[in-house]
Amino acid sequence: xxxxxxxxxxxxxxxxxxxxxxxxxxxxxxxxxxxxxxxxxxxxxxxxxxxxxxxxxxxxxxxxxxxxxxxxxxxxxxxxxxxxxxxxxxxxxxxxxxxxxxxxxxxxxxxxxxxxxxxxxxxxxxxxxxxxxxxxxxxxxxxxxxxxxxxxxxxxxxxxxxxxx
Amino acid sequence: xxxxxxxxxxxxxxxxxxxxxxxxxxxxxxxxxxxxxxxxxxxxxxxxxxxxxxxxxxxxxxxxxxxxxxxxxxxxxxxxxxxxxxxxxxxxxxxxxxxxxxxxxxxxxxxxxxxxxxxxxxxxxxxxxxxxxxxxxxxxxxxxxxxxxxxxxxxxxxxxxxxxxxxxxxxxxxxxxxxxxxxxxxxxxxxxxxxxxxxxxxxxxxxxxxxxxxxxxxxxxxxxxxxxxxxxxxxxxxxxxxxxxxxxxxxxxxxxxxxxxxxxxxxxxxxxxxxxxxxxxxxxxxxxxxxxxxxxxxxxxxxxxxxxxxxxxxxxxxxxxxxxxxxxxxxxxxxxxxxxxxxxxxxxxxxxxxxxxxxxxxxxxxxxxxxxxxxxxxxxxxxxxxxxxxxxxxxxxxxxxxxxxxxxxxxxxxxxxxxxx
Numbered sequence: 001x002x003x004x005x006x007x008x009x010x011x012x013x014x015x016x017x018x019x020x021x022x023x024x025x026x027x028x029x030x031x032x033x034x035x036x037x038x039x040x041x042x043x044x045x046x047x048x049x050x051x052x053x054x055x056x057x058x059x060x061x062x063x064x065x066x067x068x069x070x071x072x073x074x075x076x077x078x079x080x081x082x083x084x085x086x087x088x089x090x091x092x093x094x095x096x097x098x099x100x101x102x103x104x105x106x107x108x109x110x111x112x113x114x115x116x117x118x119x120x121x122x123x124x125x126x127x128x129x130x131x132x133x134x135x136x137x138x139x140x141x142x143x144x145x146x147x148x149x150x151x152x153x154x155x156x157x158x159x160x161x162x163x164x165x
Numbered sequence: 166x167x168x169x170x171x172x173x174x175x176x177x178x179x180x181x182x183x184x185x186x187x188x189x190x191x192x193x194x195x196x197x198x199x200x201x202x203x204x205x206x207x208x209x210x211x212x213x214x215x216x217x218x219x220x221x222x223x224x225x226x227x228x229x230x231x232x233x234x235x236x237x238x239x240x241x242x243x244x245x246x247x248x249x250x251x252x253x254x255x256x257x258x259x260x261x262x263x264x265x266x267x268x269x270x271x272x273x274x275x276x277x278x279x280x281x282x283x284x285x286x287x288x289x290x291x292x293x294x295x296x297x298x299x300x301x302x303x304x305x306x307x308x309x310x311x312x313x314x315x316x317x318x319x320x321x322x323x324x325x326x327x328x329x330x331x332x333x334x335x336x337x338x339x340x341x342x343x344x345x346x347x348x349x350x351x352x353x354x355x356x357x358x359x360x361x362x363x364x365x366x367x368x369x370x371x372x373x374x375x376x377x378x379x380x381x382x383x384x385x386x387x388x389x390x391x392x393x394x395x396x397x398x399x400x401x402x403x404x405x406x407x408x409x410x411x412x413x414x415x416x417x418x419x420x421x422x423x424x425x426x427x428x429x430x431x432x433x434x435x436x437x438x439x440x441x442x443x444x445x446x447x448x449x450x451x452x453x454x455x456x457x458x459x460x461x462x463x464x465x466x467x468x469x470x471x472x473x474x475x476x477x478x479x480x481x482x483x484x485x486x487x488x489x490x491x492x493x494x495x496x497x498x499x500x501x502x503x504x505x506x507x508x509x510x511x512x513x514x515x516x517x518x519x520x521x522x523x524x525x526x527x528x529x530x531x532x533x534x535x536x537x538x539x540x541x542x543x544x545x546x547x548x549x550x551x552x553x554x555x556x557x558x559x560x561x562x563x564x565x566x567x568x569x570x571x572x573x574x575x576x577x578x579x580x581x582x583x584x585x586x
Contacts, residue, residue: 094369096239104323113325120440122370146321148564152482152548155582160484160492 077101083136086129094121100141107138228404230258236327240264240369241406245332247579248481250497253527253534254307255335257399262406263312263333265441266377269365269426274402274410279394283361283431287352294396294410300350301342306391307531308416309336309499310423313447313468316575319565322457324572331476331579336497336532339414341395344430345388353432360387361437362413362424379439380447381431382415382422386469391416391530394427416530417501419447419468419573442467449569456568470501473561474576475508475535475553482581492539492583497532498523498553507554508535512547515563515578521551547583 067073068080076097078084091100105113111134117123126133221231227241232249236242243262250259274294282289292300312333317324344360361381368375386392393414396403403409408425415422421441431437441447444465451466475498486492498505504526509518521537541547554560561578 092239094239096237098235098237099327102236102328103325105325106322109322109325122368122372122375143321143323146319148321149319149577152580152582155483157483157485157584158481160480160486 079140081136081140083132087133087136090124090126090129090133094123100137104141104143105137106143107134109143110134110137110141227262227406228258229262229406233259233261234332236329240266241268242327244329245335246481247331247476247478247496247581249478250332250335250476251478251495254399255337257337257401257404257407260335260337260407261312261333263327263420264366264406264425265421266366266368268405269367272365272405272409272426274396277410277428279411279427280429281347281351281432282429284434285354285357285432287354290351292347297342297347297394297411298396301346303340304343304390304393305338305340305397306393306416306528307336307338307526308391308393308414309334309471309530309532310414310416310420311335311471311474311499313419313421313471313573314571316565316577317572319575319577320568320572321565322568324570326572333420334474334476334499336499338399339393339395339412340397340400341393341412341414343390344392344394344413345390347394348388348432351432354434356434357384357432358435359383359433359437361431361433361439361442362427363429363431363439364408364424364426365428366426376440378421378424378441379437380422380424380442381433381437381439382418382469383436386415386418391528417470417499419471421447436467445571447573448571449567449573453567454569460570468573470503471499472566472574472576473500473503473505473553473555473559474498475505475551475561476579477549477551477581480581480583483584484581485584485586486541488541488544488585490585492541492549493536494521494539494549494551495534495536496551496579498535498551499532500553500555502530503555503557504529505533505553506556508533509552509554510537510539511550511552512539512541512583514548515550515552518552541583541585544585547585548580549583550578550580552578 067075071080072078073080073084073088076088076092078088078097078101087100088097091097114123114126114130114133118125223235223238224231224233224243227243229243230245230249232246234244234246236244241262241264245259245261252259277294278291279294279297280289280291312329314324314326315329315333316331317326318328318330359381361379363376363379366377367373368377381387382392395412395414396410398404398407403412408427411427413422413424413427413430436442444462444467445460447468448465449468450460451464454460475496477494477496479493479495484492494510496508498508505523508521508523510521511518519537521535524534526533535551535553539549550563552561552563561576563578565575565577
């Protein structure tokens, strides 16, 4: 009996130690999980020294929500005039809408761009969509007269503090 | 590549394999969080993290200063404002980006190979990155790389393409091996005329058979000391946006001759004929043409050395100073294959010019620092103009130079606005 009670006591001790260890491992596991999640949320970068990075990561950037504000499609920046959805569908499959919005051309100029993309860049035949697409581009992204050299524009004035060189 | 609701962007990220198992749930959860579905999230196996679309975040993720200007995000074209180019050596985060296609998927330095082939090599030969590094002597140069279309936004009638203002230029430090040493090792035949590079970028159409851009230079330029096969930028590895892991770097000529993600160089027995070598790409009319006129393809010539140019990098345009205060200005000037012999400034729209203090370049094909202390006669609105002159006596024009169909080579004097109050 004495032997048995000692044995029971020992079992309880082992069990208690086992539980403690289990709890400890669980806490560590949870902390690791939390830390990993934290890193994925890019907050851990604040605490981490910037080590040389080597692995390639792909970042998927969702577009801002659809919607038209002040006559401009928020997602692409295209002017939401007649035919803009056709332009989005045919043009932004390959390139950014920014390539349209930063350019200005006459109707003939835009037609040349389309022909060039068809000849060299793999753009498909636009068929009966070509006319409305050209109408849209020629109307909304037409050249502005700017002379031989435009005046300086969009100057953001600021008070210059003494610089140290 | 052409998915509608989301765009892919390659960035460099630390070791994430150990937390990869969480990835899918994180992607899904982030989708919920931003209230938009992440299209193709099931295809986005490993290394993918979502981020709400914000230009600042975007630039940060790309390793770029948040004040840079994204002209185009597919493909990446990012301009640097003039005042951010004030450093003697352009830091990597302030370097403009001009890409013609999409970033390559795989740029693992360990598996990378450079092949030298073409009609004018003795025998086709390939090198691993380690072989290049171990076999040939390393050189470091500070080199001006300027986009041929820098300044395009000013042409009238407008020219097609990315509308660069002044900031498609940088002068960083590149380390690598000399192209001439490598070509010497391969063995070049006397019929060599031109070299052409090939890189691993992906055509916008997604067609794997289409080469995005493959340009080059004549042998005399290819064999210059400063023409490098570079594996290091500003002392670090070359970031993905700038050609990781290997880039051909050719200072003083249109930056499009400096092929990124370099995997092959062909030594040709003719002028290289890869995509964007043909007119009108990176070409200008052989003779001056009337603005807006049509130019026949046979009347174009390929742009070689870039023209004399300068930028005022301090202060930022829009500075207000008090009457009687002196203004310190500084900037850089460069002249393609030539050197800059003089930089002047004007505060009266070019009526009178004063000298600046001009430093010699740290090495051939690097830009040169200029500085001056400017005094203003009275209160008012001023523009400070900078005008550089090269060692052949050629200066920058004060108006936009000769119109050309593609809007290249605008080297008009840079202007900043200053108010004395």
